[in-house]
Amino acid sequence: MNLFEALRMAANGLLANRLRSSLTMLGILIGVTAVILLVAVGNGASVQINAHIQSLGANVIYVYPSNAKGAGGVSQGFGTGQSLTQADVDAINTQQQAPDVVAAIPVAQTGGQITYGNQNYFAQTTGTTTAFPQVRDYQLAEGSFFTDDDVNSRHRVVVLGQTVVENLFGSTDPIGQTIKISRQSFRVVGVFAAKGGTGFGSQDNVVVAPITTVWAYLTGARGRVISQIVASATSAATVTQAETEITTILLDRHGISDPAQADFQLQSQQDILNQATSIATALTLVLGAIAGISLVVGGIGIMNIMLVTVTERTREIGIRKAIGARRRDILVQFLIEAMVLSGLGGALGIAVGALLAREAPNIPAIASSSFPTPVVSPSSVLLAFFVSVAIGLFFGIYPANRAARLHPIEALRYA
Amino acid sequence: MITLERITKTYRMGKLEVPALQGIDLHISEGEFVAIMGASGSGKSTLMNIIGCLDVPTSGRYLLDGTDVAKLNDDQLARIRNRKIGFVFQSFNLIPRTSALHNVEMPLIYAGAGSRTERATAALGAVGLADRMHHQPTELSGGQQQRAAIARALVTDPAILLADEPTGNLDSASSVEIMRLLATLNSEQGRTVVLITHEQDIARFARRTVELRDGRIVRDEKAA
Numbered sequence: 001m002n003l004f005e006a007l008r009m010a011a012n013g014l015l016a017n018r019l020r021s022s023l024t025m026l027g028i029l030i031g032v033t034a035v036i037l038l039v040a041v042g043n044g045a046s047v048q049i050n051a052h053i054q055s056l057g058a059n060v061i062y063v064y065p066s067n068a069k070g071a072g073g074v075s076q077g078f079g080t081g082q083s084l085t086q087a088d089v090d091a092i093n094t095q096q097q098a099p100d101v102v103a104a105i106p107v108a109q110t111g112g113q114i115t116y117g118n119q120n121y122f123a124q125t126t127g128t129t130t131a132f133p134q135v136r137d138y139q140l141a142e143g144s145f146f147t148d149d150d151v152n153s154r155h156r157v158v159v160l161g162q163t164v165v166e167n168l169f170g171s172t173d174p175i176g177q178t179i180k181i182s183r184q185s186f187r188v189v190g191v192f193a194a195k196g197g198t199g200f201g202s203q204d205n206v207v208v209a210p211i212t213t214v215w216a217y218l219t220g221a222r223g224r225v226i227s228q229i230v231a232s233a234t235s236a237a238t239v240t241q242a243e244t245e246i247t248t249i250l251l252d253r254h255g256i257s258d259p260a261q262a263d264f265q266l267q268s269q270q271d272i273l274n275q276a277t278s279i280a281t282a283l284t285l286v287l288g289a290i291a292g293i294s295l296v297v298g299g300i301g302i303m304n305i306m307l308v309t310v311t312e313r314t315r316e317i318g319i320r321k322a323i324g325a326r327r328r329d330i331l332v333q334f335l336i337e338a339m340v341l342s343g344l345g346g347a348l349g350i351a352v353g354a355l356l357a358r359e360a361p362n363i364p365a366i367a368s369s370s371f372p373t374p375v376v377s378p379s380s381v382l383l384a385f386f387v388s389v390a391i392g393l394f395f396g397i398y399p400a401n402r403a404a405r406l407h408p409i410e411a412l413r414y415a
Numbered sequence: 416m417i418t419l420e421r422i423t424k425t426y427r428m429g430k431l432e433v434p435a436l437q438g439i440d441l442h443i444s445e446g447e448f449v450a451i452m453g454a455s456g457s458g459k460s461t462l463m464n465i466i467g468c469l470d471v472p473t474s475g476r477y478l479l480d481g482t483d484v485a486k487l488n489d490d491q492l493a494r495i496r497n498r499k500i501g502f503v504f505q506s507f508n509l510i511p512r513t514s515a516l517h518n519v520e521m522p523l524i525y526a527g528a529g530s531r532t533e534r535a536t537a538a539l540g541a542v543g544l545a546d547r548m549h550h551q552p553t554e555l556s557g558g559q560q561q562r563a564a565i566a567r568a569l570v571t572d573p574a575i576l577l578a579d580e581p582t583g584n585l586d587s588a589s590s591v592e593i594m595r596l597l598a599t600l601n602s603e604q605g606r607t608v609v610l611i612t613h614e615q616d617i618a619r620f621a622r623r624t625v626e627l628r629d630g631r632i633v634r635d636e637k638a639a
Contacts, residue, residue: 005524016512319508322469323567324497324525326490408469412508 010337013309024305025345027298028391032349032384033356034291040357040374042284048372049276055195055203058236058269059102060135061243063088063229063250066263083254083263084226089129091249092231098249100242103131104231108211110218112182116168123164125181125207127214128230133192135232143175143190150189151210156217159190161206181207184217239268288380298345299391306338306399317403318411331404338396339389346388350381416574416607417443417466422475424461424630435461436472437630443609445574448601450610450621458630460579463611467500467577468492480574497526501568503597505580507560509552515539515563516548522571538566542596558589565596575607576600582617594620 014021065083084106091097092104108127113120132138133145146157158179165174174188186209195203215224233242243266250264310317317330357374360366424436435458443449453459464470465477468484477484480499487495509518519535528534539548542562552560561581568576578597582590598620600606612618626634
């Protein structure tokens, strides 16, 4: 008996009970759809997080002050220290000492209510220097970035991200307009091009001003604090060297011989990316495992129906044995029937899952939220198909074996 | 062709041993048309199961075409049934929702034989069912279903045709038709036919009658 004959027999068997076959298939279909869809959502979240982190700049290294130690060495929390200075930034910017660093900028951040006319908005205001667009990889859509002169003279100028512009100005051209941050007036000199990347902390929700201006008008009593130094390496490959160079410079400047006692911490974009990727992978696995449970339920449905089928067709099995079917022939016939059920259900489930994943972004409720766009990966499609066929094989073996072991005389006597 | 030597068969029902056949010696030569008769419980069905290689005897020797069948395993018995025996049952036993043609092809599929459609079509033609071969069993009359079953039994060109009460579910007109067909297959093609029946008028078509009672042969005579 060849495979074609076996498939033809299986098709006949399944077509004889169309409703029952369809319902059994539906069990697998729903399971596979769930797996495809949930894994696609997990992948989508992963892609979204990666894109977001990439949009922060792939070669970026952050330097944070270590946690300040209070009396008795009690840590006062992340980034509370004040160990970083403009002189540190200048040292890192020295070509001979840090050949793999393109540029480093100091950053001072402050929150504040932003108003334009009767529009209110809240965003972090970042004080920095002129190398900011280069280090953080921002392009300007309109106007220009502030100049060294603006920094030296504490001019009250700002450059805005797209999200801020949309919320404050609507259709008005923002260039040359005056906005207020914490009741201080600032002139808008430039607008960044959108960086894309949705979800947590959009890169377009930024207000950038000269660091000297921020110190003078916004940080108030906190004084000339540098909350972090941002440096960019020459390429993603040189991030590690650049980190070593920065560490050496800062340890030397701060007079610390033991790196374990450093009063600063480095974090590269790669570190963040690795963490986020491992979280997203875990998320995908959890979602896939939950969906996998429904596949097992579908498999049990197949086993159930195959047992009923074998009982119902006992006489047919007897006839087949009488005219020369061997155990193997009967086994193969019912196994293939189970595998066609699950394989077909799996294939349809993949189609439905992929269709839903493709159409999901078109559903208004999903499009307007920050729900990740599902990404169906070819590997999950292949895996889902083979897993569903394997489920048919696994849950089909017991019923098929039962059929194959029937005694021909007893099977023929079965009414 | 068929040689049975001291065949016994005992069924075990719980602790009770029920003897069905108690030492059968029987020889059937090629080209014979034998009717095996007996009341229900006489052991004729058990004998037919053993002759048909559906079951193995408890003791004794069964030579079919020179092969000692009693020593074969399940798959080897399946092969013998497929190649050497053609079954015709009382309830036709065609596979439902499957055309007559495909039913007749079935033994060839298990034999792994080629040119199946041609051979099945020829077999259906030989039983006079060429015009109805694409019909399903439910679309055929009882007589037609039994013809299809005979075609299925013949298609592998077996040594013996084993018919178990082939007319039990048929009206008298169809019964005569089927018996004539079996007689023709015997007389014109020289096919060995073993017929199991409890009806005298049906047994009359055969040229030799073997009667069983309580698992023993009580009469074995050739028709004049």
